Amino acid sequence: MSAASGVVARFGLAGGGAALRVRFIGVIVFQLLLMAVFTLARPRFASWDNLQSVLFTAAILAMAAAGQTLVVLTGNLDLSVGSIMGATAYVVFDLTGTMPALGPWVVLIAVLIGLVLGAVNGFLVTTLQIPSIVATLGTLSVYRGFVSFYANAKEVTVGELPPWTRSLAAARVLGLSSYVWIAVVLVIAVGVMLRGMPWGRELYAYGSNPRAAYYYGLSSTRIVVTGYIGAGIIAAVVGLLLGAQVGNINSLLASGIEMQVLAAVVIGGVSIWGGSGSVYGAALGAVVLATINNGLVLLGVQEYYRLLFQGLAIVAAVAVDALVQRRVLRATRRRSVGVAA
Amino acid sequence: MRRAIRAYAPELLLVALIVLAAMWSSTLSPYFLNAVNLLNSAQFFVIFALMAFGLFPVVVQGEIDISLASTLAVGAVLMAKMSVAGIPLLVGLAITLAATAVLGAVNGVLVAHFGLPSLAVTLGTLGAYRGIAYLIAGDAGVTGITPDYLLLGSSWVGIVPSSVILALVVAAGFWVLMGRTAFGRYSYAIGASPGAARMAALPVRRIRVSAYALAGAMAGLAGLVWVSQYQSARGDNADGAILFVLTAVVLGGVSIKGGTGKTEGVLLATILLGTIQTGMQLANVPGTSQRLVVGALLIASIGAPRVVHLARHAWTTSRRRLSPTAVAQD
Numbered sequence: 001m002s003a004a005s006g007v008v009a010r011f012g013l014a015g016g017g018a019a020l021r022v023r024f025i026g027v028i029v030f031q032l033l034l035m036a037v038f039t040l041a042r043p044r045f046a047s048w049d050n051l052q053s054v055l056f057t058a059a060i061l062a063m064a065a066a067g068q069t070l071v072v073l074t075g076n077l078d079l080s081v082g083s084i085m086g087a088t089a090y091v092v093f094d095l096t097g098t099m100p101a102l103g104p105w106v107v108l109i110a111v112l113i114g115l116v117l118g119a120v121n122g123f124l125v126t127t128l129q130i131p132s133i134v135a136t137l138g139t140l141s142v143y144r145g146f147v148s149f150y151a152n153a154k155e156v157t158v159g160e161l162p163p164w165t166r167s168l169a170a171a172r173v174l175g176l177s178s179y180v181w182i183a184v185v186l187v188i189a190v191g192v193m194l195r196g197m198p199w200g201r202e203l204y205a206y207g208s209n210p211r212a213a214y215y216y217g218l219s220s221t222r223i224v225v226t227g228y229i230g231a232g233i234i235a236a237v238v239g240l241l242l243g244a245q246v247g248n249i250n251s252l253l254a255s256g257i258e259m260q261v262l263a264a265v266v267i268g269g270v271s272i273w274g275g276s277g278s279v280y281g282a283a284l285g286a287v288v289l290a291t292i293n294n295g296l297v298l299l300g301v302q303e304y305y306r307l308l309f310q311g312l313a314i315v316a317a318v319a320v321d322a323l324v325q326r327r328v329l330r331a332t333r334r335r336s337v338g339v340a341a
Numbered sequence: 342m343r344r345a346i347r348a349y350a351p352e353l354l355l356v357a358l359i360v361l362a363a364m365w366s367s368t369l370s371p372y373f374l375n376a377v378n379l380l381n382s383a384q385f386f387v388i389f390a391l392m393a394f395g396l397f398p399v400v401v402q403g404e405i406d407i408s409l410a411s412t413l414a415v416g417a418v419l420m421a422k423m424s425v426a427g428i429p430l431l432v433g434l435a436i437t438l439a440a441t442a443v444l445g446a447v448n449g450v451l452v453a454h455f456g457l458p459s460l461a462v463t464l465g466t467l468g469a470y471r472g473i474a475y476l477i478a479g480d481a482g483v484t485g486i487t488p489d490y491l492l493l494g495s496s497w498v499g500i501v502p503s504s505v506i507l508a509l510v511v512a513a514g515f516w517v518l519m520g521r522t523a524f525g526r527y528s529y530a531i532g533a534s535p536g537a538a539r540m541a542a543l544p545v546r547r548i549r550v551s552a553y554a555l556a557g558a559m560a561g562l563a564g565l566v567w568v569s570q571y572q573s574a575r576g577d578n579a580d581g582a583i584l585f586v587l588t589a590v591v592l593g594g595v596s597i598k599g600g601t602g603k604t605e606g607v608l609l610a611t612i613l614l615g616t617i618q619t620g621m622q623l624a625n626v627p628g629t630s631q632r633l634v635v636g637a638l639l640i641a642s643i644g645a646p647r648v649v650h651l652a653r654h655a656w657t658t659s660r661r662r663l664s665p666t667a668v669a670q671d
Contacts, residue, residue: 127651128644128648130597130643131598134597138636141584144629251629263468272458304471305472308468308476311465311468311470311471314465314468315462319451
């Protein structure tokens with residue numbers, strides 16, 4: 001089945017690729033519809049203040065979703081993203097509390113933590129051949145359990161955070177939160193890497209057809225592990241940013257966010273089968289999700305409708321992807337029959 | 342004798358581990374090793390055992406259901422609501438089992454008929470069913486459960502809690518179902534090779550949907566036990582319990598890739614996890630840190646066979662390199 005999208009990459013956007021493009025445009029239309037409905041129901045939705053807050057939520061989600069994309073493209077999942085965020089934020093800011101001299105080096109420490117935790121995930125999935133859902137469900141609780149063990153029911157308070165991280169979280173550039181700009185830069189950077197660098201092309205190649213990639217001589221272990229490491233590093237940095245914004249950090253920071261991140265990625269059209277979709281789609285999915293969250297709050301709808309809506313959105317997006325995939329498959333089959341004749 | 346040992350090697354290993362864990366626990370507290378205490382501790386793992394039995398056939402078929410803890414929450418709040426509304430226990434139980442079986446069947450239909458990956462589907466319904474549970478229960482949850490609904494969690498047969506007997510009866514039922522019926526044989530066949538099962542004209546879709554519906558109903562039954570033991574129900578009940586349940590299933594020797602596994606293994610693994618968790622509670626390990634141990638066990642139980650394989654491979658290749666005859670054979 002997953003061979004289809006690989007063939008699309010070879011034949012360009014013609015034929016079944018049109019279905020993928022329709023899928024992307026569909027998400028944009030859905031986003032515009034959402035905004036129209038929310039604006040009509042609650043005019044306050046369209047106010048500049050509110051849109052800023054939507055974009056801020058979207059920024060955090062979009063960055064995490066960009067990391068998750070690197071894993072989903074290989075046909076795997078990373079459920080431990082929330083635990084990596086929480087673990088990094090707690091450990092790093094606990095360190096800065098005792099060692100204020102660290103300064104900007106904290107970012108390097110965060111990157112190292114993300115690298116190690118991501119590499120562990122990658123090791124479990126490749127070398128030990130544990131299905132990614134099970135492996136990362138395991139590390140989700142191992143990493144979280146580690147933080148709670150390390151934290152010992154204590155909190156990192158705002159005062160322990162380096163002042164520059166706090167001012168970064170509060171800073172505004174061109175009227176928007178600095179996090180929005182960081183997210184834009186990060187998403188574009190990952191997008192360019194995926195499109196232009198051999199590593200990015202390998203992720204797509206492996207995800208769309210692991211066996212073909214193997215025969216071509218690509219190392220599946222290296223590709224999947226680097227995907228997980230990339231996701232781990234991004235999650236760690238996002239955890240740092242989230243921690244700086246939240247201020248008082250306990251051992252439960254960002255727990256449960258994996259559902260939202262996955263929802264963003266899947267809604268954005270990154271195929272759960274791997275090999276298809278883009279990081280821009282994932283970022284768009286994050287904006288859609290942030291819009292829904294914000295709009296439901298404005299409508300005064302209870303929190304649990306959000307859970308319901310989010311869950312249904314995942315199922316619906318996956319169902320649509322299955323349809324698109326079938327379309328692509330049929331189109332490529334027709335094409336290859338034409339080539340043979 | 343040797344053949345028997347080999348056939349039951351994983352189960353014997355689990356028994357040995359249970360004995361070890363029990364010995365460790367009894368060093369932590371002098372009160373641990375006492376029949377009454379053991380049976381009373383056991384009743385707190387009945388909920389997990391029921392869910393693990395429900396998940397077992399799904400995993401044997403090579404699929405997964407991570408929405409079961411949310412289904413349990415729906416079952417628990419339904420039971421609680423009906424108790425408060427004065428509906429008789431058996432009617433309430435029948436309605437709950439039917440409703441949770443439908444929730445399970447929805448997963449099954451999406452997987453078997455629409456060909457969607459079970460992981461993505463049940464990840465979605467994990468959130469959606471949790472939302473439904475909140476929707477039924479409201480923010481405050483449900484309390485004031487009537488005595489008939491509490492009977493299961495507050496009665497004993499001799500020194501054995503009723504809920505433990507329920508778990509053992511269900512275990513026997515699954516032993517028969519998976520070992521002695523067409524459903525069981527088909528499940529193993531589908532898990533071992535879905536393509537071959539389809540070629541052999543097995544009703545693959547129907548068997549898949551039935552397994553998911555059964556898993557849902559078992560989660561509903563676990564919801565009854567929940568209400569009877571905790572005397573209340575809320576939307577966030579059993580949040581995160583799927584980690585324990587999935588660990589019990591794979592630790593019990595059910596391959597996550599499908600096709601293998603025994604009911605005895607699942608039962609023993611649940612007892613082992615229960616013993617370890619009780620021991621950690623005696624040692625005052627906080628709840629979130631206990632998750633670290635369960636998560637590590639989950640990874641270890643799936644990764645261990647692969648590590649053994651890799652180690653053996655490395656051993657034989659290094660020996661080959663040393664012995665000139667072996668090289669000549671290559």
